[in-house]
Amino acid sequence: MAMQGAGVQRPLGAYALFQSDDLDEARERVAAVFCPHRLDTIGRGARIAARHHHLRGERVSLNYIEYGAKTLIAPGLLERFYLMQIPLVGAAAIANGAEHYATGPGQAAVLNPQDPTTMIWEEGTRQVLVQIDRRAMMEHLSAQLGHRAEEPLAFQGPMDLTTGAGATLRQMVMFLVAEADQGRVALGAGLMGRQVETTLIAGLLEAHRHDYRDRLGRVRAAPRPRHLRLAEGFIEAHLDQPLTVEDIAAAAGISARGLQMVFRQYRDTTPLGFWRDARLARAHGDLVAGRGSVTEVALKWGFSHFGRFSQAYAARYGLSPRDTLRAARGTGYQD
Template sequence: MTAEQSVPLAGHMLFRSRDLDEARDRVARVFCPHRLETIGRGSRLDARHHHYPGERLSLNYIDYGAKALIAPGELQDFFLLQIPLSGSAAIVNGTQDYCSHPGRAALLNPHLATRMIWDENCRQVLVWIERQALERFLAEQSGAPLRRPLTFLGGLDMTRPEGARLRRLVMHLVAEVDAGIPSIGTGGLMGRQIEAAVMAGLLEAAAHDQGDAADAGAALPRQVRRAEAFIMANLEQALALEDIARAAGVSMRGLQQGFRDHRDTTPMAFLRDARLERAHRDLQSAAPGCNVTAVALRWGFAHLGRFAQVYRARYGCSPGQTLNAARGAGFEG
């Protein structure tokens, strides 16, 4: 095997270039618009990007061959796991500031601005994970919609058993692609299950702000689970507390007590948050003719000022800003 063939995902090269503008443009086609600069006098770029797509995640290999500043701002619609094979990188993601290296992967949150400096010998395998898919997976495991964006906390220790297992799984998938026998990206059930295993491994290995979510559903009383299932199946309908209690087979007072004790919220607040999440997804997808008013009304928010207020409190931006970004306004790092 030649040195060229030993590079991960060698049979799936998107480009190799010494031109900074070309490298920036080609990487942006897979990820997002970003600022890319080399650092240091005489620093010569030799960038390459290999890419293998799955359904809800993709496998990537990137090497810039030079010390580089990369500033994409907010990734918006994907999480990015960066596993250094060699070298190191300085990572800033929101207020989080740390160094990644072969023993510590970087995990970039899509709703926090990112800025990185990769050392000249930094070679990385990257796993692109669709944001909606990962957050939906976590919500399904917990049996309830997320009340806030999923936020990972700092880097991922690859020397701990959970991190080591995740790394082995990712590198095994890379090796399968290199051998011409990929498990993901084939459109089959097995591939989707393996992608789910990667997401499960990530949630297990990495610290995040919803660490109890995966275990929460199992301990819920039956009436609360019934109420939540009824709410999720009827989000576009006009629902009153009485309707939810009747569907759950419990009194309104008992239902409220159950939500307070086991969800630390009320049934109507749970309904509002679930509708807010659906509104957020609609604005992100930005179908032709989509506007904020139509989305708000569809999901039961008749008071547009109140909708904008609760939306900003949860997502850190206005509904209009989300819609503009989805229409291609983009950002500059």
């Protein structure tokens, strides 16, 4: 990401909190958003050249921080929040509890709030940071498990941002930053804002290693009743075709009423709701991969009413189909 010179726009520029060469001011202003911490420059006569931009949501905030000098940052326990740090320029050495690793533009740090943290940012390091409320993270995890998560969630090591779910999560964060820079705020109050925050929380759980990963895998692989397995298999095999409850029930060898009951008990939805969500998931996969136009993808997966498709898609994924495709093709924030 090229950001050389004073005239170049920085991420979240409309949400600037401060720019300062005063070390004490930088420490106090950053602490007001995150937590009290030690902040010192490394090297004689080093100029801090600090800058912080901050977009606040309800459970998640987006931040941009840069330090011109090599910097020691020691917050101890974060306590209230998890913190994902995505380097755009530079590198950092991270110590978070027993975890010790380095990050750069291809690796993010995810700091656990229950473990003491010390970091060294190299000179000129610039990062986008996603702050996630600890309670919101644990509540989302508990909902995925189906019971309360008793032990603290602990992420492990650096997160790969170059492939798979890590690359997708980074792309989503940077797209949201780009949208904010265009005046389209996507965090905070309202259904859409909350859905975007939930998607970020879920994305981090999916993208990075943590101590609940195996347990979540077992929940997702839990045994299903035979009729449900048959119904879901039939639906998956006919996603691009019009279906009725009677079609699905006949394939599963159960009455339509019985089918409705088993989906409600085990999936908390209806058979046609499951069919719709599965088609939305396939459409989402095509859009994220940049395969075709929004109209082509919608028609491919049986959505002929484009307005209803857009509404259902946005309610599920927190972004419109058009915005998802823009992000996939790199027409959001360029970094």
